Amino acid sequence: MKSIIKKSALLLLALGLTVSCVNSDDYSAPANDCVDPGLVANKAVLDVKNAATSSPVLYESATEDIIEGYVTSNDEKGNFFKTVYLQTLPTDGTDPIGFAIALDVTTMYGYNFIPGRKVYVKMNGLYTAVTNGILTIGALYQPAPTDTPSVGRIAEGDWKKNVFVGCEQVEESELLRHVTITQAYTNAVLGTLIEIDNVQFADGSVGRKFYDVDSGGGATNHALVSSSVPPLSFAGDGIIRFSSFASFINETVPAESGSIRGVMTKFGSTFQFMVRSQSDIHLSGPRVDAYPALVGANIQFNPTFNETFESYPTTSNYNGQTLANLVNDANIGSKYWSVRTFSSNKYAQFSSFNSNQSNTVYLAFPVLMTPGNKFSFQTKDGFNNGAVLKVYYSTNYVAGQNVDDATLVDITSNFTIASGSTSGYATNFTNSGNYTIPAGVTGNGFFLIKYTGNSTGITTTMQIDNVKVTP
Incomplete structure (x- = not known):
């Protein structure tokens, strides 16, 4: 079972058009009077996207091509900066197309770039490219002749020549699509307004602030996980990103489950979900243990045992493997111990490397506690950057229930655990030495081996x- 910790698993990624900072979240109210630009769209966004390439190309046409879209983003609360996201509003049942316009404007809200507002774009003279899966429109950005050109922001004094905010505004409900977490982290929804249902923040984010000042940088990446049972799998890391200049950064990340509304963006190959304000976060349901302890079907309490892992199939990830004789518990995070093989030898392995979260993972071995009997194991470390293992016994832990509710006796100091392999893997396994079950410790119990790591901290690979x- 899971526990909630107050240490966030943070990812700090390089920043593109999707997020940056603003100097203030004190915005002028948009003008109440609207003068319609009197434009009519005569070009489909899909045609513009299909003609665009991964490199910026100047849009040139013998006619004055005009596209239209409806705003999905909002910089009023500071979580978006100098990029406005829009989508089409199809009437034929097809999916909307999201696109982005880069503008050198720090208060787009003040110019009525608000959700649902129709915007017209005169395409001639602008540059287009499909950047990280989304059509991006702007000006040419190439600081030096040897630099790779990209689509950058239209200058503050120029954007009104091509981009026109209309007076028509539709309700968000006309733009919004409810999606699963599996559907959300895909190119198909980039730039569009979505609400991800049946989600919650990952354990490592709960209790932290939306922006973690300890992490540095201009934004904090928290992680979302499925609150469906069983949890849904999805591409990417479930990142939800919060700018350091969002007005609600000091609020606490909630533990509850529900839905979150916002705009899916992407930097490189990494999806980054963005909310417009705290009111987009609709989490009021009970928290769901989306990654419960995996209890084997053959739990037996014998006075002796010898677990070699040879009877289990191997896996190439840490996404959850049930081991018939053991309990495999992703106590914090979504990753589990897995069985691997090398040189025809099988073993259990875990590492927080690239997990994008905090991890506390238990492997529990059932035993009939018999005073005088000896417990031992072997370990091998790889790319060691810190101690990750602790060893316990418990006589009141119940398989599958919350390990934090059990009484765990720390016996780590009795063992030798592999260490020192900082740039590769140890050649051989290290014998732990024996721990003798003391007098008075009797009955059904468990020995538990715990791995604790963090993708932004200690990521040592450990094999057992x-x-x-x-x-």
Whole structure:
């Protein structure tokens, strides 16, 4: 079962058009009077996107091509900066197309770039490119002749020549699509207004602030996970990104489950979900243990055992493997111990490297506690940048229930655990030495091996083999 910790698993990624900072979230109210620009769209956004390439191209046409879209983003609360996201509003049942316009404007809200407002774009003279899966419109950006050109922001004094905010405004409900977390982290919804249903913040984010000042940088990446049971899988890391200049950065990340509304963006190959304000976060349902303890079907309490892991299939990820004789518990985070193989030898392995979260993972071995019997195991470390293992026994832990509710006796100091392999893997496994079950410790119980790591901190790979209790 999961526990909630107050240490966030943060990811700090390079910043593109999607997010940056603003100097203030004190915005002027948009003008109440609207003068319609009197334009009519005569070009489909899909045609413009299909003609665009990954490199910026100057849009040139013998006719004055005009496209239209409806605003999905909002910089009023500071979580968006100098990029406005829009989408089409199809009437034929097809999916909307999202696109982005880069403008050198810090208060787009003040110019009525607000959700639902129709915007017209005269395309001639602008540059287009499909950047990270989304059509991007703007000016040419190439600081030096040797630099790779890209689509950058239209200058503050120039954008009104091509971009026109209309007076028509539709309700968000006309733009909004409800999606699963599986559907959300895809190119198909980039730039459009979506609401991800059945989600919650990952354990490592709960209790932290939306922007974590300890992490540095201009934004904090938290992680979303599925609150469906069983949890839905999806591409990417479930990132939801908060600018350091968002007006609600000091609010606490909630533990509850529900839905979150916003705009999916992308930097490189990494999806980054963005809310417009705290009111987009609709989490009021009970928290769901989306990554419960995986209890094997053959849990037996014997006075002796010898677990070699040879009877289990191997996996190439940490996404959840049920081991018939054991309990595999992703206590914090969404990753589990997995069985790997090398040189025809199988073993259990875990690492927080590239997990994009905090991890506390238990592997629990059932045993009939018999005073005088000896518990031992072997370990091998890889790319070691810190200690990650602790060892416990418990006589009141119940398989599948919250390990934090059990009494765990720390016996780590009795063992030798592999260390020192900082640039690769150790050649051989290290024998732990024996721990003798003390007098008075009897009955059904568990020995538990715990890995604790963090993708932004200690990520040591640890392998475990030949776990045994002998007379």
